[in-house]
Amino acid sequence: MTTWLFRRLIQALFVILAMTVIVFLGVNVIGDPVEILISPDADQAERARAIIALGLDKPLWQQYLIFLQGALHGDLGRSFVFNEPALRLIGQRMPATMELAVTAVLLSIVLGIPLGLYAGLYPDSILGRSAMAGSILGFSLPTFWVGLMFIMVFAVELGWLPSTGRGATAAFLGVQWSFLTRDGLAHMAMPALNLSLGNIALVLRLTRAGVRENLPMDYVRFARAKGLSPARVVFVHVMKNILIPIVTVIGLEFGSTIAFSVVTESVFAWPGMGKLIIDSINVLDRPVIVAYLMMIVFLFIVINLIVDLLYTALDPRVRLESRQ
Amino acid sequence: MSDMTLEVRNLRTHFFTRAGVVRAVEDVSFSVQRGRVLGLVGESGSGKTVTGFSIIRLVDPPGRIAGGSILFHGRDLAKLSEREMRGLRGNRIAMIFQDPMMTLNPVLRIDTQMIETVRAHAKVSHAEARARSRDALGMVGIPSPDERLESYPHQFSGGMRQRVAIAIALLHRPDLIIADEPTTALDVTIQAQILAEVQKLAANVGTALIWITHDLSVVAGLADEIAVMYAGRIVEAGDVATVLDRPSHPYTHGLIGSVPSRNKRGTRLRQIPGMTPSLLDLPEGCAFRARCAYADAACEKDPPTTEPARGHALRCFHPLLEPVA
Numbered sequence A: 001m002t003t004w005l006f007r008r009l010i011q012a013l014f015v016i017l018a019m020t021v022i023v024f025l026g027v028n029v030i031g032d033p034v035e036i037l038i039s040p041d042a043d044q045a046e047r048a049r050a051i052i053a054l055g056l057d058k059p060l061w062q063q064y065l066i067f068l069q070g071a072l073h074g075d076l077g078r079s080f081v082f083n084e085p086a087l088r089l090i091g092q093r094m095p096a097t098m099e100l101a102v103t104a105v106l107l108s109i110v111l112g113i114p115l116g117l118y119a120g121l122y123p124d125s126i127l128g129r130s131a132m133a134g135s136i137l138g139f140s141l142p143t144f145w146v147g148l149m150f151i152m153v154f155a156v157e158l159g160w161l162p163s164t165g166r167g168a169t170a171a172f173l174g175v176q177w178s179f180l181t182r183d184g185l186a187h188m189a190m191p192a193l194n195l196s197l198g199n200i201a202l203v204l205r206l207t208r209a210g211v212r213e214n215l216p217m218d219y220v221r222f223a224r225a226k227g228l229s230p231a232r233v234v235f236v237h238v239m240k241n242i243l244i245p246i247v248t249v250i251g252l253e254f255g256s257t258i259a260f261s262v263v264t265e266s267v268f269a270w271p272g273m274g275k276l277i278i279d280s281i282n283v284l285d286r287p288v289i290v291a292y293l294m295m296i297v298f299l300f301i302v303i304n305l306i307v308d309l310l311y312t313a314l315d316p317r318v319r320l321e322s323r324q
Numbered sequence B: 001m002s003d004m005t006l007e008v009r010n011l012r013t014h015f016f017t018r019a020g021v022v023r024a025v026e027d028v029s030f031s032v033q034r035g036r037v038l039g040l041v042g043e044s045g046s047g048k049t050v051t052g053f054s055i056i057r058l059v060d061p062p063g064r065i066a067g068g069s070i071l072f073h074g075r076d077l078a079k080l081s082e083r084e085m086r087g088l089r090g091n092r093i094a095m096i097f098q099d100p101m102m103t104l105n106p107v108l109r110i111d112t113q114m115i116e117t118v119r120a121h122a123k124v125s126h127a128e129a130r131a132r133s134r135d136a137l138g139m140v141g142i143p144s145p146d147e148r149l150e151s152y153p154h155q156f157s158g159g160m161r162q163r164v165a166i167a168i169a170l171l172h173r174p175d176l177i178i179a180d181e182p183t184t185a186l187d188v189t190i191q192a193q194i195l196a197e198v199q200k201l202a203a204n205v206g207t208a209l210i211w212i213t214h215d216l217s218v219v220a221g222l223a224d225e226i227a228v229m230y231a232g233r234i235v236e237a238g239d240v241a242t243v244l245d246r247p248s249h250p251y252t253h254g255l256i257g258s259v260p261s262r263n264k265r266g267t268r269l270r271q272i273p274g275m276t277p278s279l280l281d282l283p284e285g286c287a288f289r290a291r292c293a294y295a296d297a298a299c300e301k302d303p304p305t306t307e308p309a310r311g312h313a314l315r316c317f318h319p320l321l322e323p324v325a
């Protein structure tokens, strides 16, 4: 177990290192921030001074090493635009994105699993069929389009929900959260649902497939032959088996939900990290872009690790293998 | 007769598939008495498993019991509500499945799977249920049962898993156990051990046993009566001596081949030339006639069940005369 964890951490370190190179090179390919940041009427000397101030006069490899050195000390550079540490900027926006992503994932669990169970147990029922048909829409409709439709219907036509922003927030652990106020929740409803549609569809289909696959298995029939109630057979015997892939996927989806919140945050003007990164890309604020991408990579690594740990907790067969 | 545990009468279980009706069990009758062992033999696909599942009412759609009665202590199981049936399953009637690798839930510990069975039918504390589970494991010869309770199925060998399944079947000292080829997947020594133990337990507790198998040598040593199934029907049934030593049905005779000795172990069912007919829309007449050396025009009709001797049932127009060469 410890060697396994150690090996995983070493692996993670290499992944992060590789990502720094890719991200750093990638950002340099997108465009030259000097053109955007420095006013066109600045003279040569001013230009040169600004370039030196941004550290862009040095060769790329040197910039990279400077970045790496900073990164080792937890400093991912200062935003060209805000002149603030990039990490702090991201940190300020993170709670907004996190609460959106967590709500979206919770929605996918709370709606996806029961609907998937139902659709798996009663595949020919009207609800089961509708859930399956709906899940195809959940997959295939583009997020931004659904978001716009939500705004059209619920904000513009019906006027039930506010269309933009986080609404009122309240402090908890020194951070401002929307989910703690009524107004904040009203603001969160549409973006969270928008963000979770794909996940709901995925969890629903996965659950249904798991149920369909497990029901004909001998262990289910044996459980029934023992005289167990249908509830116990489904919620304990079948559920424990299908939870393994579901937990894996939900965990991995959590990462991409955060990454994809870019679209939803833009549509609903939700002041989260996604909004920040889009704005930063527009002005080629390299340190923020790099810091954001590194943060996402880090997040994915942490999530993968947690999923693997959960996996071992859920599946006894995996546990044995990791011990050997 | 109060000693009659199970009496199946004219049972019919059909699968209503898209391609047509599969008559997996057609007009099957047999009975098992307290403490006795009935061997149900037949080739693959003859309907043995479906018969077993029909008795505990676990035939899933598109299959269903289409007729007949299943009298368990005189009560017709076919007429019970699902709830009443659930009270009997695992309690008064237990089943052991063919493949021990697949019957236990891979992600639940043995204790969970045993304790839930105890508590499904008896209002006892967790500790009491656990104690009963441990005793049952000990009874089927699993060493250090207390520790083994905390294992997962994958930590057991196939033979040990089948013992666990048998222990689960024994938890409530059922009146009837349906054992569906429980030893086929195991090696010969373990088979013999399990057979001996099950036989002993059945005799001690008075459990009636239906032992489904391909392996004639197993039933020869174990069963009191034998029923031979072919294409969803019982073609010959009677006590072991009658059926194995002096088979009257050409199919039974074919199965036994030229070594009818019932004490000779290792006598597998002999391959009979030809194929089992598809049970889908089976034409009228004896289902065996395409493979039968004695078939004639009379066999184009369904042979009725006759009773050439007391306790000996037969479905054939031209029974073999004794002694069989």
Ligand SMILES: Nc1ncnc2c1ncn2[C@@H]1O[C@H](COP(=O)(O)OP(=O)(O)OP(=O)(O)O)[C@@H](O)[C@H]1O
Binding pocket: B015, B017, B022, B024, B042, B043, B044, B045, B046, B047, B048, B049, B050, B051, B061, B062, B063, B214, B279
């Ligand atoms: N779900 C089903 N749908 C359609 N037909 C089925 C279904 N289950 C079983 N059958 C049919 O019922 C017949 C009897 O099957 P059964 O499993 O009882 O045979 P068996 O005697 O137990 O064979 P084996 O020795 O291989 O276990 C088979 O011909 C099979 O085609």
Ligand code: SF4
Binding pocket: B249, B250, B251, B286, B287, B288, B289, B290, B292, B293, B294, B295, B296, B299, B303, B315, B316, B317, B318, B319
């Ligand atoms: S009824 Fe005819 S075909 Fe069928 S087993 Fe008897 S002799 Fe053979």
Ligand SMILES: [Mg+2]
Binding pocket: B048, B049, B050, B098, B180
């Ligand atoms: Mg079978």
